[in-house]
Amino acid sequence: MRYSEMFLPTMKETPSDAEIASHQLMLRAGMIRKLAGGIYSYLPLGYRVIRKVENIVREEMNRAGAQEVFMPAVQPAELWMESGRWAMYGKELLRVKDRHNRDYCIGPTHEEVITALVRDEIQTYRQLPRNLYQIQTKFRDEIRPRFGTMRSREFGMKDAYSFDATEQGAEESYRKMFDAYNRIFLRCGLHFRPVEADSGNIGGSFSHEFMVTADSGEDAIVHCASCSYAANLEKAEYPRPEEGKETDAPLLTLEKVHTPDVRTIEEVCAFLDVLPGDVVKTMIFMSDEKPVAVLVRGDEEINEIKLKNYLACDSLELAMDETILKVTGSPRGFAGPTGIKCRIIADYSLIGMKNFVVGANQEDHHIKNCNNERDFKISEYADLKIVREGDICPRCKGGIKIARGIEVGHVFKLGVKYSKAMNATFLDSDGKEKHMIMGCYGIGIGRTVAACIEQSHDGDGIVWPIPIAPFHVIITPVNVNDEKILKFAEDLYRSLLEAGVEVLLDDRDERAGVKFKDADLIGIPLRVTIGPKGLAEGVVEIKFRGSGKIERIPVEKVSVFIEEIIAEA
């Protein structure tokens, strides 16, 4: 490609509405332009990178035995009513009507369509397993799109769906996708880590998120410094502490104290001169319309996902003020476990606590020196807290660390959730009709590209890894008005093209500085600089974008030198 002919509008200045590096650089490097909130066009340079990633994904999916299909973006509401998600999905589902006033949605995902397709065509276990995937545009009407293509409303996604006859088969399908994802992100040159994710009511560890580690990531990754344990924050476990480690401190006398207008943990600590670790927080939740009191040590927070899974309920939310009044007998801010009229669940953090402070279930009062067994009774302990840096690893008792990450992929075992709702069955070898066991596997293509830039850029611009770089090489003749220079550049260009190297020839009549800046900005891995001094000595310079290293190569060896580097990568 000739730069002079390419639609590649780079920007010297950073657009003010772009916050993170990848968004700024994608705009500046002429990869994307915004059409509306969370909706972007890819320009030639950006789309080349998208296609590179797509092709890596495609190759690895095919290698893993999945087959490519292409499903509609517009989907009839009936399908979504069958699965129950027309009502459940909420405002993120973009709903439209056609001229006959029939309801449709723009697909945010394709479980419904694929399940409908497969149930009509697969009748017997002999046709299983099957894994079908597509690379397609999705639309999710995000509450708050942000960070360019990192979280857009319209985005390209690879979504795969597996169908199996047996549990073992489903686990095998899952493992194949898990392995394929590792290969894909490795090939994209990313530093990433698969982490255990919450799998809702499916259970087990059959959900992993692939996280690219980056400080700008929106997700917290919990991982162990000593072993390979890694999970996202919602899923991260805290091990049950060993019992019998209580101090011998005597139980002190229960004491009710007047604490006017003291509600939060901070206020309680300041007022009573105690530490958050000496206080027990009592939170009232509504679990499927029933109140539950949840206790946690004052310096910890409740993980609502873990609580919801523990309660195995459909809905969970913090109780309204009127419910709190009914259950505790006092307004918000003074709840405690003593004499409360509902189920009580305690986080493991309460194990071993003595003489702690709790709400008195009476307005403007707290209780000091409260103790389990003596003053109230905890019947259930569970792992309910949000894991923090420095906590104990649930696998090896090592130290927990927390890092930031960008979720670029997700593998999930669905079980029979959709096959049951939509009646996707097959006839098994025992002559019985059974539901297919499904899995779904997604990769955000645009997000993967953005994540790569987050991870690989410097003050001058993007630094592409060779496998997804829009071009391998940029040839920079420092002066196109010098015939010798231009001729050499043109010859090298043709020779590299013939060798199958993806090369951009910067044939613009610009000053060298401008060309260097643009080459750095768009991040091409190798730059060949052709200048008068070098040519006179019979050499050209090759600059490596990543390391900044410069090599002087004799003119007759340049083409081969480059071809070898590209072939290695």
Add this chain to the structure above:
RNA sequence: CGGGGCGUAGCGCAGCUUGGUAGCGCGCCUGCUUUGGGAGCAGGAUGUCGGGUGUUCAAAUCACCCCGCCCCGACCA
């Protein structure tokens, strides 16, 4: 949806407090010079000041309404 901020030329911004000719830098066009890290000089083009309504002799500027965008919280690839 709640809280905060912004909207003036393609991009980055000033002007608004205190109403009166719409400006600066970059980019763009023409010419000459220049040519190894975003050149210099000279000339030039470009705006329904986000939209509407109101106040006023007069509105980018004041008031009200609407729209869009960005940031912080609940969702997700």
